[in-house]
Amino acid sequence: GPSDLFARARALPEAARVLRLETDSGFAGGQWFALMLLAMFSVVFLPRQFQMLVVENVDERHLKRAVWVFPLYMLAINLFVLPIALAGLLHFGPGRVNAETFILSLPLAQGTPVLALVAFVGGLSAATGMVIVEAIAISTMVCNDLVMPWLLRTRRFGAAAQRDLSRVLRPIRRGVIVALLMLGYLYFRLAGEAYALVSIGLISFAAVAQFAPALLAGMYWKGGTRAGAIAGLTAGFAFWTYTLLLPSIAKSGWLADSFLHHGPLGIGLLKPEQWLGLTGLDGLTHSLFWSLLANVGMLVGVSLWRAPSARETSQALLFVDVFERTATAGHDPVFWRGRAKVGDLLATVGRFLGRDAAQRLFADYASRTGAAGIDKIRPDAQLVQFAETQLAGAIGSVSARAVVASVVEEETLAIDDVMRIVDEASQLRAYSHALEEKSLSLERASAELRAANEQLKSLDRLKDDFMSSVTHELRTPLTSIRALAELMLDDAQMPSEQRQEFLAIVVTETERLTRLVNQVLDMAKIESGHAEWHNSDIDLRELLTQTVQTTREMFRERGTEIVLQMPPSVPLLRADHDRLTQVMLNLLGNAAKFVPHVGGRVEVRLAVDDQGATVEVQDNGAGVAPELQPAVFERFRQGVDERSRTQGTGLGLPISRRIVEHFGGRMWLRQEPGQGACFGFTLPWRGAS
Template identity: 30%
Template sequence: MINSSLVIIVSLAYIGVLFAIASYGDQLAATKPARRAEGKPIVYALTLAVYCTSWTFYGSVGLAASSGYDFLPVYIGPILLFTLGYPIILKIIRIAKAENITTISDFVAARFGKNQTLSAIATVTVVLGILPYIALQLKAVSASFNVLTNNLDGKVSTAIGIGNWWSDTALVVAALMIIFSIIFSTRNVNATEHHHGMMLAIAFESLIKLFAFIAVGVFVTFFMFGGIGELFSGAAESPLIVERFSNGIDGPKWITITLLSMAAIICLPRQFHVAVVENSSEDELKKAAWIFPLYLIAINVFVIPIALAGLLVFEGSNLDADTFVLALPMLKQQEILALLVFIGGLSAATGMVIVATVALSTMVSNDVVMPLFIRFGPHGIGNRGNIGKLVLKVRRVSIFFILILAFVYYRIAGEGQALASIGLISFAAVAQYAPSIFGAIFWQKASRLGALSGVLLGFFIWAYTLLLPTFSESTWLPIEFMIDGPWKISFLAPHALFGIPFNDPLTHGVIWSIGANILAFVLISLVTKHTEIERSQAQAFVHIDTSYSFNKIEKLPATLTVSDVQNIAIGYLGVDSVERAYNEYAANQFLELDPMAKVDAGLLRYTERLLAAAIGAPSARLVMALSLERRNMNMKSALSLLDDASDAIRFNRELLQSTMENVSQGIAVFDEKLRLVWWNQHFVDYLSLPHEYARTGLTAEDLIRYSAEHGEYGAVDSDTIVTEMMDAHRSLTPITYERTLPNGTILEGQTTATPGGNIVITFTDVTERVNTTVELAEAKESLELRVIERTQALTQLNNQLREATLIAENANLGKTHFLAAASHDLLQPLNAARLFLSSLAERPQSADNAKIIERVETSLKSVENLLEELLDISKLDAGGFVTHIEDFAINNLLHELTLQFAALAQERNINISFVSSQRFVKSDIRLLRRILQNFLSNAIRYTPIGGRVLIGCRLKGDTLRIEVWDTGHGIPEEKQKTIFGEFEQLANSENLSTGLGLGLAIVDRISKILNHQITVKSQINKGSMFAISLPIGEAVFDLSIKAKKSNPVSDKLTDAIVLCIDDDQNILDAMTELLSVWQCDVRTACNSSDWQDALNGATPNIILADIHLGTSISGLNVVDNIFLKFGRPIPTIVISADQSEKMILEASRKGHSILAKPVKPAALRALMTRLLTTTNQQLN
């Protein structure tokens, strides 16, 4: 027996050491983050060992002593999850970091629409489920203290009753735990801020309890029994031991405990906190994946030896097997070892209680108390002062009541329970969240109502089958309740529900509760609809590594400013924390935050995440929604706005990250205090940084020092480099430099300051560029001579090519000018001749004269056609045709062409017909008509009298082929290619005098311009087929209404004053003759000045004008002057041999009609009649 005062002094001294370690950890994190980061993965792995509580330290030996190897599944589960299930843990951590999640209830609520009801129910059920576990720690510490200070059975007077509860050692332990937990863990309101000092103290406790357990194991095995062999030999002679360790493995029980422990490593609030919330990098998890399993193996090595030794030494006594670890050294009067063991057990218990109460108090504060305060508090959202202090008070009060309730449970039901039994009941409670958590990250159809139903049903069955029986065993409920069921309804017996008994009550309760949980979760999820935020969060959780789509963000309230949302955050987090967070946000976004500027979706979502760190995601969402509601937005719109903002920010963040990770440069951003706030992987790779250096908050000084110490700057003093580089960065002046790394890589670094005072550093691998520059410099000398030689040769060749090109261009230009002049000069007399002939034809003539006139007119038409062909072939060669591609119905064109050639075919007694088609094609209808006119003209020309010509269409894939068939003499095969050359004609006795042989040459050139394929098939004495293939076009509809044909209004031209302007007197004379026959009053002018004399004060009804009046006078300008003279436009017809694109566009733009020389009298008369009719209608 050890004096109780000594035990208390040692315990307090140990707690003081823990406080010192925690303080050192916080100071180290603040002043030397780089040094702290070096050991962080080890610390992180050791904090995971908070899983090993006093249950492990004392209870595992007790469980082994009572049931053999049944303690092993408790550790097999975590080992399996951290080795085989590593991706699951990693995904949960990534989700938690992305969503700023702080607790297990926050995780579930955030996944299922940030629902407050679900988070509150999760908090209450988890707290109730963990109370037995905390009671286990109180029982273990108080029992060990009693063993150490009283007697070996560890029992004192703790009979239940009002008069002696205050003398229970567990109450003192609970009080100390309350004080310790409050001081240790409730200093920061931001639950996502890492508790560096606390975690360092927990890691230290893990080492202490491992050392203490191994120490007692070595003492018992090798000093009490002389080694493993002797211990096992003694155990083999004990019938009791042989019986307990030879019963084999209870398969269902092992599977149940293994699955429970796998779930517990995630679902236990303390494990979620240390594994997820306190995680700083994925590298920490990678190291923990093998360190933590090794720790679990090490701490269990001596469980069976200690259990065997306890059974051998205390055989026949009533000593609780849970105290064997402490009782054995006490029996041998090893007081120092016993004190060490007690400290180890105290470490195991306090570590669990501290972290568990941190997590549970955060849950109670964020998910139960704060939502009520936010909704029903006495003041408005913006007038609550520093609500962060209130949050801390709520957490401290929560810790107090949690531990008091745990003490009450211990007094009521926990005294008579083994440590392992109590722990497994809590495992089963938190396992009710396993379906919801694993469904949350893998099943996108999981719904809020499904999770809520599953948790409530599973928790109810857990409480009925596992929790209530503990009260029955402690006489608070009658034993008949557990045996016969309530009201003696046997099929409702807690350990044989529905009349189905199990060998193990734990397996029975777990199967029924978890089974019902999963069934309700799945079925209700399948039949319920998801809200918009549920779908958004499901996408974010299930597909954490993919980009997100988002809806258009609802318009933000115009009155909501940056200052407004900042003040909301300050009320919960304090001025310093919020200002620091907002500065980091501004640095990351490369902007300056104007307090009076309108808030954007990014800052709104960022503020919500800041609040989520303090009061949880559901409460943060509620706070922001209420704030928006005060800006004349209803609650539904406010919540929808937050959901859309969340999606948008997630998308933008993923897009930015993806973009930056795919650029070749290494990029890092430092804030105004030269702390790292953002980087991409290339930055880490280029500088060969360890993973612990790739973290937010790392100072530029630590980064530069690391690089200098590892030779990145060459053989120079690291302090000197650090000073120089830091001074350069602080100056905010742009810097460009090159660094040669030890591996030979050459990096170009650029440092740029942003307007907000941040520093952007980029590193580009310029090794190849530098090496290429060197190689080029070396090759330059040898290349210079060759360059000079080649330059001279190229210069000479270029001069020759330039001269040849100039000659060709001049020749082509001369050809073009000649054609333009020829077209005008040749067509002018032809135009006059046609006009004279038409005026003559209008007069009464004898039959012989009429026949002569007809023959002359035919000859003129032939000359016109020949000139048109010559001009067209020249324009095609000179690129003078401009295409106008459009979609049109082919049937209209075929019908027009058939009618056009019907008269010519009738003259030769040839049957011409066409097959209609409803297809639409894409082409230039004007040029296509020219091609088909040539095909039909040749077909009629070369088809004997009485023959047949057919035109139709055939669909070939995605093209339409227009075919012209005739029953002519056919074309020899050797001629089928040459007929497309200039001046090529086939010998045909029936039509030797028609054409120059340019028709098909024109067709060939036009088809190439249009990119249409020409096809020819022919058989001698059977006929020929010419075809052109066109792309299929889109359907278009001609909605214009064709005017009905009206009877000619010959009297419209009678007495009409017609002003004719042309520089060719012959044309004026011919026009006068023709128009006089039409009873027009004709006035003529040869140039731009004598039109006024010609009119002699009269106002013309219509103007006929040529374009070119001499060398530099434009007929269009003359017409403009006439319009100006009379103050209004007069109907004008431009008659010219110049049919260039420029002329046509200019005349059309001015609203003039256009006819080509030589003009056709019928066309002229029709056009004049139409224009005069239209003008008269407008005037009337």
């Protein structure tokens, strides 16, 4: 019985070591953990397992039963594995018979060929079934995820072609199955003689385990990205190939032994089974350690280095929180908004599944949803999901999504809908960084466009004012000069006194034209940075005295009193004498224009402190209207409305301000009710030579 079998096995050293996790038995704790990890991953990620558990599972409730039935089934079929292995070791001895044939060798050795035949037929059936399911699963994956996306991007088979692809899918899958079986046989011929069947299976298990980090991260981590998954898979499969697949081929004699024992190019640290000098592990555990370490490291590192896109963020929310969303998704299809036509979806499904099969599927859907017929089906999100599900079984979820999207007019989700997808506790985090940046960029561009538009409008108004002002200022003296010249030309007998008077007026008007042109040129030079500056040491007392004396006659003719108030002495100032004189003449000329004709008074005040000198020109005129004060220093503005416009171009104050600012000062307007306008400027001290 079993007790006697285990008792005899403990007496056999080779069998006793297998029953204990000891280092010298070749089956230590590290290898045991690696095998358990591989088995756990393989239950879900092997193609045949994934095909049965996920792809062909039409009802999620089946998983609740499979959670306990499948482990129980695995336990049941493995109850007899250990007794058969121990019986084979006890009967044949270690190494005499291939352990994989114990189930056939033991009945034959005991003279029961019928039992051996039954075991052979059962094993052949199980192996055949596994090969069939595995081949179908892999061919489906290759067809759906590699071949079909490529075909759908071609002109011949794309959405615009409207060709029936149901007859194309079967030959493609058959070809993939044949190629898959041939590749399996080729690997068996290359490495099968050096490895047992179980060892070959473990190599494939280690390859399948590379899908685990990306798949598990997609289900439980919202920060994972597509780039991170691809980087992890690439690194993992690269290490698996180098540390496990190539050594299996080398042990079969297809690669030099030096590759295994000395590493490529004799570099010991690059030995495939002792990478970077890591020893003490069997080949499988060693490969699994490095491949998963590289896989997880690249997945996490690249995902953290590169922020997820808007689509990756939304997909992560839907997959990670799938159970929270499932309860409301059926009643409130917030995940999809758009318009679809039943006829278009029916024709699309018929392209890949056949027209008759599509008719049957849609008729069944109509009966389940309570529609009177296919033409009465409501074209909503549920129908779109149904069409995608049917197509996913034939061409894969990615291709199905693309094909359905080509015939469905999707609408952009409103922000309220997006917020309903996002967790209440992480609403700000759910916003797409790409959308935020684009929105901010559009806002900035819109603001810049509005500012540029306002600036253009302002420049257009200034241009009109300038043309009006300059035209008026040019026409007036030109008209006067022309009239006087014509009078002198027509009257050859004109008295010399009158002729001299007319010539004096012509000279005055010519000087006026010269000042106008000079002001326009000065403004252009100052703004373009091409103005010439001749700095020297200036005594402001002397400069103000000269400018007041220059304009005193003008004020006397207008009946205006001008008063100069200055301290006894002031430090020298480093500046351009002519430019500052121009500033003072502009300010005094402005004051002369706006003082009253009777009782006019202008005060020029100079004050100094440690920071610099301050000059003010105060008049007792009407002042500047409050609504015009902000624009008084702008070009072509005169501080008065159009009805009371005086002679001038409106360039005097802007030029004066530019000159003052050139020397580091500032100019201002200050006025109090009933006291006229006070224009002033401050200049900081400059080092005098």
